[in-house]
Amino acid sequence: MTEDTLGEVFRRAGRRFADNVAVTSMGEQRTFAEVIENGWRLAHALRDRGLQPGASVAAMLGNRVESMEVYVGLALGGYTAVHVNDRLTATEVDYILEDSGAAALVHTDGVSSVAAELSRTEGMAAWLAIDDQPPAGATAFADALAAASTAPLPIDRTLDDIALVGYTSGTTGFPKGVLVSHRAVVNCIKLVPAAYRLPLQGHAAFPGGWSFVSGLWGVIFPHFYTGGTVAFIPGVDPQEWGRHMVEHKATFTLGLTPLIPGLLAALDAHPEALSTLQTVLHSGGPLPPELARRLVDVIEDRLVETWGMTEVVGPITITNRSDWTGHSTAREIFASVGRPLPTASVRVADPEGRTVADGEVGELVIEADTMFSGYHNQPEKTAAALRDGEYFTGDLGYRDEAGYFYLTGRAQDLIISGGANVYPAEVERVLLMMRDDIADAAVFGLADEKWGEAVSAAIVRVPGSAVTEEDVRQFARAQLAGYKKPVHIFFADALPRNASMKVMKHVLKEQYTPEAKPGTEGAPA
Numbered sequence: 001m002t003e004d005t006l007g008e009v010f011r012r013a014g015r016r017f018a019d020n021v022a023v024t025s026m027g028e029q030r031t032f033a034e035v036i037e038n039g040w041r042l043a044h045a046l047r048d049r050g051l052q053p054g055a056s057v058a059a060m061l062g063n064r065v066e067s068m069e070v071y072v073g074l075a076l077g078g079y080t081a082v083h084v085n086d087r088l089t090a091t092e093v094d095y096i097l098e099d100s101g102a103a104a105l106v107h108t109d110g111v112s113s114v115a116a117e118l119s120r121t122e123g124m125a126a127w128l129a130i131d132d133q134p135p136a137g138a139t140a141f142a143d144a145l146a147a148a149s150t151a152p153l154p155i156d157r158t159l160d161d162i163a164l165v166g167y168t169s170g171t172t173g174f175p176k177g178v179l180v181s182h183r184a185v186v187n188c189i190k191l192v193p194a195a196y197r198l199p200l201q202g203h204a205a206f207p208g209g210w211s212f213v214s215g216l217w218g219v220i221f222p223h224f225y226t227g228g229t230v231a232f233i234p235g236v237d238p239q240e241w242g243r244h245m246v247e248h249k250a251t252f253t254l255g256l257t258p259l260i261p262g263l264l265a266a267l268d269a270h271p272e273a274l275s276t277l278q279t280v281l282h283s284g285g286p287l288p289p290e291l292a293r294r295l296v297d298v299i300e301d302r303l304v305e306t307w308g309m310t311e312v313v314g315p316i317t318i319t320n321r322s323d324w325t326g327h328s329t330a331r332e333i334f335a336s337v338g339r340p341l342p343t344a345s346v347r348v349a350d351p352e353g354r355t356v357a358d359g360e361v362g363e364l365v366i367e368a369d370t371m372f373s374g375y376h377n378q379p380e381k382t383a384a385a386l387r388d389g390e391y392f393t394g395d396l397g398y399r400d401e402a403g404y405f406y407l408t409g410r411a412q413d414l415i416i417s418g419g420a421n422v423y424p425a426e427v428e429r430v431l432l433m434m435r436d437d438i439a440d441a442a443v444f445g446l447a448d449e450k451w452g453e454a455v456s457a458a459i460v461r462v463p464g465s466a467v468t469e470e471d472v473r474q475f476a477r478a479q480l481a482g483y484k485k486p487v488h489i490f491f492a493d494a495l496p497r498n499a500s501m502k503v504m505k506h507v508l509k510e511q512y513t514p515e516a517k518p519g520t521e522g523a524p525a
Contacts, residue, residue, distance in 0.1 A: 005075070006189075006221075008155055011036065013224050014033060014039075014072075022034075022068060022230070023065050023229065023230050023231075024065070025063045025231070026065075032224075032227070036072065037150050040152060041145040042069060042076075044149040044150075044153070045128070045144040045148040046073075046077055048148065053078030053157065054161065055103045056080045058104070059082065059083060059107070060084035060105065060108070061106070061108050062109070062110040062111065064109075067108060071220075071221075078161075080165060082102050084107075085211050085212065094119055104124055104126035105126070106128045106130070107130065108130045109129070112129055112138075122137075127139065128144050159182050161181065166214075168310055177376030178310045178311055187343070188314035191315070191341065193222050195306075196222070198222060200227060201229075202251035203250045203251050204219060204229065204250070206252075206253070207234055207235075207236060207259055208232075209234050217314055219254065228251075231248060231250075237262070238262045238266040242269045242270030243270060245266070252280075257287055260282075260294075260295055277299070280303050282305050282306070288429055288432045289429065291432075293334055296324050301323075304319060311371070312344070319336070323338065330404040331406075332400075337405050337406065338404060339403050339405065340403075343369040347364075348365070353392075359400065361408055364396070365393065367389055368391075395407060396408045396414065407425060408423035415443075415444070416453055417451045417452060417454060422445075427443040430479045433475075434467065438460070438467065440459070442458045442495050442508060444457075448487070455483075455488075457472070457486040459492065460491075460494060496511075
């Protein structure tokens with residue numbers, strides 16, 4: 001599919017779209033030519049400090065225009081970029097630096113206080129801070145670039161060399177370093193414009209940021225490849241979001257589940273944004289069917305629903321326009337993540353790895369052109385996940401008769417109550433139907449003397465709601481089989497989430513186990 005390294009993709013885009021604005025953030029902007037020039041400066045600055053192509057450089061970046069220059073510069077220089085979520089603590093960052101063997105660190109001002117606490121920066125070949133007042137021991141990024149050459153260097157990498165290392169979220173333990181080759185990431189970058197309907201030289205109103213590695217190859221890099229502008233607008237209120245889309249003729253925006261109400265409000269206030277908006281991407285977690293219906297009522301066939309993960313470097317399944325215009329043959333399109341793209345295949349397997357029949361739940365197994373190369377320094381985990389060219393995801397789901405896929409949860413989260421399987425995602429979907437009362441919900445299993453595990457739910461009420469445990473049980477009882485409804489219900493101010501915003505269900509289990517009593521409800525009906 002590709003013969004280009006990531007650095008070559010960036011270099012060519014910089015030449016082809018030189019005068020276009022590549023990135024805007026916090027009132028600043030950079031053209032493609034400026035990004036490439038500063039990228040070469042960074043490559044030289046690292047080379048001047050003794051780092052050779054192939055060395056790992058950690059990037060812990062917030063929403064600054066310089067963040068684009070960092071990733072472009074690392075690719076141009078032939079370095080392996082170690083993505084570090086800027087929401088992590090110093091202890092978590094130290095683990096990633098140690099595990100990855102990073103020889104240098106580049107970070108933005110928002111995490112300077114975290115960087116100052118790191119123990120791994122001592123002895124690094126380079127520590128660059130995009131900060132007017134860098135921490136003690138760090139060099140100001142601007143100073144390092146000002147002293148460096150802009151001359152192009154040979155891009156000394158092959159397609160099988162590692163371009164990026166992205167760390168999994170580590171909901172139950174230490175995160176794993178996912179090795180992403182130049183081949184995999186460039187295949188994704190060239191796939192996404194067609195899959196997400198990105199027009200040439202479009203404009204992304206991006207309410208996300210640099211925190212999550214999937215945003216690099218799913219949004220930021222593909223827009224660079226197509227000459228588009230990525231405008232970082234995190235935290236905007238609906239009015240600002242709508243105004244931005246109208247003023248800049250946005251062609252793309254992101255609608256993660258928590259952002260959907262704000263997007264709907266933005267489009268209600270500024271419906272003219274729909275005249276240029278071509279794609280609203282939803283990914284990163286289940287979209288409750290009721291919310292999906294509300295969204296499609298407003299944006300019609302602009303919705304792109306997708307499913308993927310760090311290990312497969314981009315989208316695997318996707319919906320298309322006809323799915324939202326009454327032509328879908330899916331069993332339940334608003335609950336589906338679509339069908340596999342032509343660059344991937346998906347099957348559903350039983351515990352022995354055998355393909356199961358349509359409609360039967362099992363582990364989703366992927367073969368794709370964008371596959372990761374393994375876990376860094378973890379051959380046993382690599383061998384367990386990658387078998388005969390397929391990736392065993394740990395996600396549970398099923399395929400319907402029309403070839404559409406549905407997610408039911410993670411294998412590790414499966415609840416077995418009285419010998420019956422309960423899939424948390426199904427119960428969570430029902431609870432979130434109580435949208436006037438329930439803002440967030442997580443379902444998990446607690447040990448139960450009689451049933452083995454009891455279905456349990458942690459619920460965040462909508463402000464002002466007085467919904468009770470019995471109200472929730474009655475609603476669930478009307479929607480679910482008896483063995484699926486929650487036995488234990490706990491009300492919380494917020495759900496515990498990690499830096500990737502995934503609910504840490506092991507924390508909920510530890511938190512609520514002392515309160516749990518042997519269940520009397522929830523027995524198989």
